[in-house]
Amino acid sequence: MPRFVTFTPNPALDLSTSVDRLVDAHKMRCEAPQVHPGGGGINVARVLHRLGGDVLAIFPVGGATGERLHRLVQAEGVPAQKLAIAGDTRESFTVHERQSGHEYRFVLPGPTLRPEEWAAALDSLRQLPAAPSWVISSGSLPPGVPDTGHAQIARVAQGIGARMVVDSAGAALAHALEAGVWLVKPSLRELSELSGTALDTAAQQRDAARRLIAQGRTQMVALSLGGSGAMLVTATQCLHADALDVPVSSSVGAGDSFLAALVWALDQEADLTQALATGMAAGAAAVTTTGTALCQAPDIARLRQQVRIQAAD
Numbered sequence: 001m002p003r004f005v006t007f008t009p010n011p012a013l014d015l016s017t018s019v020d021r022l023v024d025a026h027k028m029r030c031e032a033p034q035v036h037p038g039g040g041g042i043n044v045a046r047v048l049h050r051l052g053g054d055v056l057a058i059f060p061v062g063g064a065t066g067e068r069l070h071r072l073v074q075a076e077g078v079p080a081q082k083l084a085i086a087g088d089t090r091e092s093f094t095v096h097e098r099q100s101g102h103e104y105r106f107v108l109p110g111p112t113l114r115p116e117e118w119a120a121a122l123d124s125l126r127q128l129p130a131a132p133s134w135v136i137s138s139g140s141l142p143p144g145v146p147d148t149g150h151a152q153i154a155r156v157a158q159g160i161g162a163r164m165v166v167d168s169a170g171a172a173l174a175h176a177l178e179a180g181v182w183l184v185k186p187s188l189r190e191l192s193e194l195s196g197t198a199l200d201t202a203a204q205q206r207d208a209a210r211r212l213i214a215q216g217r218t219q220m221v222a223l224s225l226g227g228s229g230a231m232l233v234t235a236t237q238c239l240h241a242d243a244l245d246v247p248v249s250s251s252v253g254a255g256d257s258f259l260a261a262l263v264w265a266l267d268q269e270a271d272l273t274q275a276l277a278t279g280m281a282a283g284a285a286a287v288t289t290t291g292t293a294l295c296q297a298p299d300i301a302r303l304r305q306q307v308r309i310q311a312a313d
Helices: 040-050 063-075 115-126 149-160 170-179 188-195 202-214 254-267 272-287 297-304
Strands: 004-007 012-019 034-038 055-061 080-084 090-097 103-107 134-138 163-167 220-224 230-233 238-241 309-311
Touching: 004 040, 004 115, 004 254, 012 063, 034 040, 034 063, 040 055, 040 063, 040 134, 040 254, 055 063, 055 115, 063 080, 080 115, 115 149, 134 149, 134 254, 149 163, 149 170, 163 170, 163 254, 170 188, 188 202, 188 220, 202 220, 202 230, 202 238, 220 254, 230 272, 238 272, 254 272, 272 297, 272 309
Parallel strands: 004 055, 004 134, 012 090, 055 080, 134 163
Antiparallel strands: 012 034, 090 103, 220 230, 230 238, 238 309
8 A cells, every 4th residue: 555645636637838928819829838737636646756655646537638637647657546527627727928937827627526426536545455654635626525625535534544634725724624634734825814814924924833733733834935935833843944046937836846745755754854855845846847847856856955944933
């Protein structure tokens, strides 16, 4: 049985291209698109596989788009379990405007999952031959799945004795934390929403993360701070890592790369400083690639030596 199982409730076929300039009401001639398998859990699985992690990616698949996504996952050698659904798997579309350097991301809602399809998805976790060490549920919930979707996955993970990791937003994230998880990766905006207040200083950010821990909602918070780096918080430690100065080609999948490498390092029993450095290096490596190409292990190893971390207590 794999050590890592990733669950992607709402995967997507990611298309990315570029144009000189976005102009309304004009035909814009695009570059030939890059096509990658996407969705939070799938991206996490792809990076874990590149790092040598024993991983299984579970995700619903529907229609020709879903089959193409599944083939792309298989082409990378990532073990996958597809869950057949009636609706068509969605596409996501990213456009890079060359003149400005801006990136525009168009994300469709995804197919509506029937109640029986969602029940079957949860059963796929319950019926694993043996329990993995980690269940990583990441990304948005598709139409038809209640806001408690990630919370339901968390309860299944608890029931099979796995550490639950969640990366989502809004009500879905709040419900997952109510159920209790081992690790959560919010952005600063998401943590502010959970806290109900602005978090303008490092001390406020640390304290907000510690409140989640004290309330029993999670044991660890990996807080994404965008250009200001990231913070890793437990009940007894708080570390801050500066963002690396690297050329940015695409931000798609950078957070997923960060999370995958962080969890991989934690599973290797790295200390928190080493784990955070590995995650930061993976996120930085991902933004240097185009589309949803994500990061590669040699680039993570190279950039890891440049990460600067300090205690934030």
